[in-house]
Amino acid sequence: MTNSASALVIDDHPLLASGIADFLLSHCGFGQARPVSSIAEFWAILDAAQPPSLAVVDFWLPEGASLPLLVQMKRQYPATRLLAISADDNAAVSDKAREAGADGFLHKQEAPEIFGRAVAALLRGDTWFRTGPFAVAGINQPLKELPVTAAELGLTARQGQVLAMMLKGLPNKRIALNLSLSEQTIKEHVTGILERLGARNRIEVITMLRGKKLEGS
Amino acid sequence: MTNSASALVIDDHPLLASGIADFLLSHCGFGQARPVSSIAEFWAILDAAQPPSLAVVDFWLPEGASLPLLVQMKRQYPATRLLAISADDNAAVSDKAREAGADGFLHKQEAPEIFGRAVAALLRGDTWFRTGPFAVAGINQPLKELPVTAAELGLTARQGQVLAMMLKGLPNKRIALNLSLSEQTIKEHVTGILERLGARNRIEVITMLRGKKLEGS
DNA sequence: ACCAACACCCTACTACGGTAGGGTTACGCC
DNA sequence: GGCGTAACCCTACCGTAGTAGGGTGTTGGT
Numbered sequence: 001m002t003n004s005a006s007a008l009v010i011d012d013h014p015l016l017a018s019g020i021a022d023f024l025l026s027h028c029g030f031g032q033a034r035p036v037s038s039i040a041e042f043w044a045i046l047d048a049a050q051p052p053s054l055a056v057v058d059f060w061l062p063e064g065a066s067l068p069l070l071v072q073m074k075r076q077y078p079a080t081r082l083l084a085i086s087a088d089d090n091a092a093v094s095d096k097a098r099e100a101g102a103d104g105f106l107h108k109q110e111a112p113e114i115f116g117r118a119v120a121a122l123l124r125g126d127t128w129f130r131t132g133p134f135a136v137a138g139i140n141q142p143l144k145e146l147p148v149t150a151a152e153l154g155l156t157a158r159q160g161q162v163l164a165m166m167l168k169g170l171p172n173k174r175i176a177l178n179l180s181l182s183e184q185t186i187k188e189h190v191t192g193i194l195e196r197l198g199a200r201n202r203i204e205v206i207t208m209l210r211g212k213k214l215e216g217s
Numbered sequence: 218m219t220n221s222a223s224a225l226v227i228d229d230h231p232l233l234a235s236g237i238a239d240f241l242l243s244h245c246g247f248g249q250a251r252p253v254s255s256i257a258e259f260w261a262i263l264d265a266a267q268p269p270s271l272a273v274v275d276f277w278l279p280e281g282a283s284l285p286l287l288v289q290m291k292r293q294y295p296a297t298r299l300l301a302i303s304a305d306d307n308a309a310v311s312d313k314a315r316e317a318g319a320d321g322f323l324h325k326q327e328a329p330e331i332f333g334r335a336v337a338a339l340l341r342g343d344t345w346f347r348t349g350p351f352a353v354a355g356i357n358q359p360l361k362e363l364p365v366t367a368a369e370l371g372l373t374a375r376q377g378q379v380l381a382m383m384l385k386g387l388p389n390k391r392i393a394l395n396l397s398l399s400e401q402t403i404k405e406h407v408t409g410i411l412e413r414l415g416a417r418n419r420i421e422v423i424t425m426l427r428g429k430k431l432e433g434s
Numbered sequence: 435a436c437c438a439a440c441a442c443c444c445t446a447c448t449a450c451g452g453t454a455g456g457g458t459t460a461c462g463c464c
Numbered sequence: 465g466g467c468g469t470a471a472c473c474c475t476a477c478c479g480t481a482g483t484a485g486g487g488t489g490t491t492g493g494t
Contacts, residue, residue, distance in 0.1 A: 013304065013325040015332065019236020037326070064364060087230065087304065092363055108230040109254070115232065146309055147281060156440065169424040171480070183480095185442055191482065201450090201481075206423055207386040373470065389451070402472055404452065411452080418451075418480090 004031025005123060006050070010042045010069075011035070011058040011085075016108070020056055020085075023112060028119050030054075039065055051077040054122060057102070059086035059093055067100045074101030081122040094129060104128030145213035154196050162189040164214040166202050221248025222340060223267070227259045227286075228252070228275040228302075233325070237273055237302075240329060245336050247271075256282055268294040271339060274319070276303035276310055284317045291318030298339040311346060321345030362430035371413050379406040381431040383419050 007024050011017040017035030024033040032052075036042050039061065055073060059066050070082055083104045084097035094105045104122050106115065118128040150160025165175045172190065176183040190202065199205045224241050228234040234252030241250040249269075253259050256278065272290060276283050287299055300321045301314035311322045321339050323332065335345040367377025382392045389407065393400040407419065416422045 013233070014327075014329055015236045015240060015325065016230070016233045018329070019232045019239065022236065022239060023232060064362075067364070090363070092365075096363065108232065110231075112231055112235070146313065147284075148309075158441065167424075169420045171418075171420075172482095173480080181441090182443060184444070187482065188442085194482080201388075203386045203388075203420065203423065206420065207384075210427060375471065398471095399473060400450095401474070405472085408452065 004029065005053040006030065006032040007034070007054040007056060008042065008045060008052045009033060009035045009056040010037070010039075010061070011056075012037050012061055013058075016058075020115075023115065024054075024056075024119065027112065028116055039069065042069070046077070051080045053079075054081045054083060054119065056083045056085060059084050059097055059105075067096060070097065070100035070102050081125075083118065083122055083128070098129060106130070145211055147215045148209075148212045149215050155193060159189050159193050159196070160214060162186060163193050163205070166190065166193070167206060167209060167212075167214065169206075221246060222270040223247065223249040224251070224271040224273060225259065225262060225269045226250060226252045226273040227254070227256075227278070228273075229254050229278055230275075233275075237332075240332065241271075241273075241336065244329065245333055256286065259286070263294070268297045270296075271298045271300060271336065273300045273302060276301050276314055276322075284313065287314065287317040287319050298342075300335065300339055300345070315346060323347070362428060364432045365426075365429045366432050372410060376406050376410050376413070377431060379403060380410050380422070383407065383410070384423060384426060384429075384431065386423075 005028075007021065007030050009017045009021045009024070011020070014035065014037045017037055021033035021035040024030040034045065034052075036045065057066055057070060057073075061069070066084070070084065073080060073082055081104070082102045083106070084094075084100075084102040085106055085108050086093050086097075087108045097105045104118050104127055106118050106128065110118075121128045150157060150163065153160075153163075155163060161179065162175055165178060170178070172183050172186045176186045179186070193205065194200065194202070197205055197208065199208060222245075224238065224247050226234045226237045226241070228237070231252065231254045234254055238250035238252040241247040251262065251269075253262065274283055274287060274290075278286070283301070287301065290297060290299055298321070299319045300323070301311075301317075301319040302323055302325050303310050303314075304325045314322045321335050321344055323335050323345065327335075338345045367374060367380065370377075370380075372380060378396065379392055382395060387395070389400050389403045393403045396403070410416075410422065411418065414422055414425065416425060
């Protein structure tokens, strides 16, 4: 074919967008591959030029902008193949992308070889979504959690242990059993934790420490 | 200088590692820049060759492996400059990296130009950590949250509204005020939600839906 | 020897969360 | 019309969460 494929790669990490664009040029036979890192730039290029054969879209664009972007792309440029990419291995993310109109989805941590195969599949008109044991995974995938020590929060060792179980959603009674203490003692530790963290109840603590994980389980 | 700099780039996203390595070669005057995407490969290369001038380390390596990696690198190859990179703009992450021995830290979404400046600073022997208003930001940064609709969870519209406030940590009384309903009605909606999601209490719901965000605020 | 901090125990109380049972209105469907 | 469902209200009950107040023993610092 004389007409080589063109691509637009949008990711808020410019280095990754460049890396992918380079890969498309050097390994996938693309004649043009342009990396962009902002939504505005993305639409500006589309307005000014021919729609590309392929658009690679980061799923986690700031403010959840990727889903509406996919929807609008599908509506406005149905000929452009849409490949969504994401850093986390969550089946729900893949489903969301497909619902929004993506023709394919894969993880950023895939080997370049796999990436190339997915791109080829999309250009052929096929789709590319993982199925199998992976897709069964339910609501909750291991999220990345920043480790925090009890000391960093100004808590004693015991309070740290109690807090760790609180964050798992355990009620006082079960925490007491786990630590072989009376429920009352747990309540006092909880009161201490609330005071220290400036929370009114355990629920505020949980929402406040979302995404953190106490060191030592 | 006749001796050009060498680098080792570790990131579990091969395309990003390659992108960064290419950038070091083409824009930062590096004579060698090797991308790797697994810990094992990383140490294997270090064992077999001269320690590089620079190691670029993704903060969110699987299983939280990056912090121990930084610590051991600092101990074993103190001459190698360590640059940690991360996708999220959380001050706590930067602090953690510094504590673990990194000489610099920056976000993946930084412009390549900034990235180049940070690399240059590290090679000079300087450090590179952001300070300023950014660093003041406390415990919680906006996390990426996968949007979910009430319908997807099998909930009615009202239950969805109640659930959204539950996930913010609001008590029934305040939810009732916000919706101009009696507290009792809220309790019934909560009971319905618990039943539908198979949870025993609201805390289980919150931990179960960690990282999700109900659509429509 | 003394004091402060921590950890542990107790009783007693208030407030919030959640369930059960019973009742009203409004909407859409067969 | 009759039916189901969702939404709204009420009283009543029970279990958990959290506070207050008072007590014991241990540890580490001055």
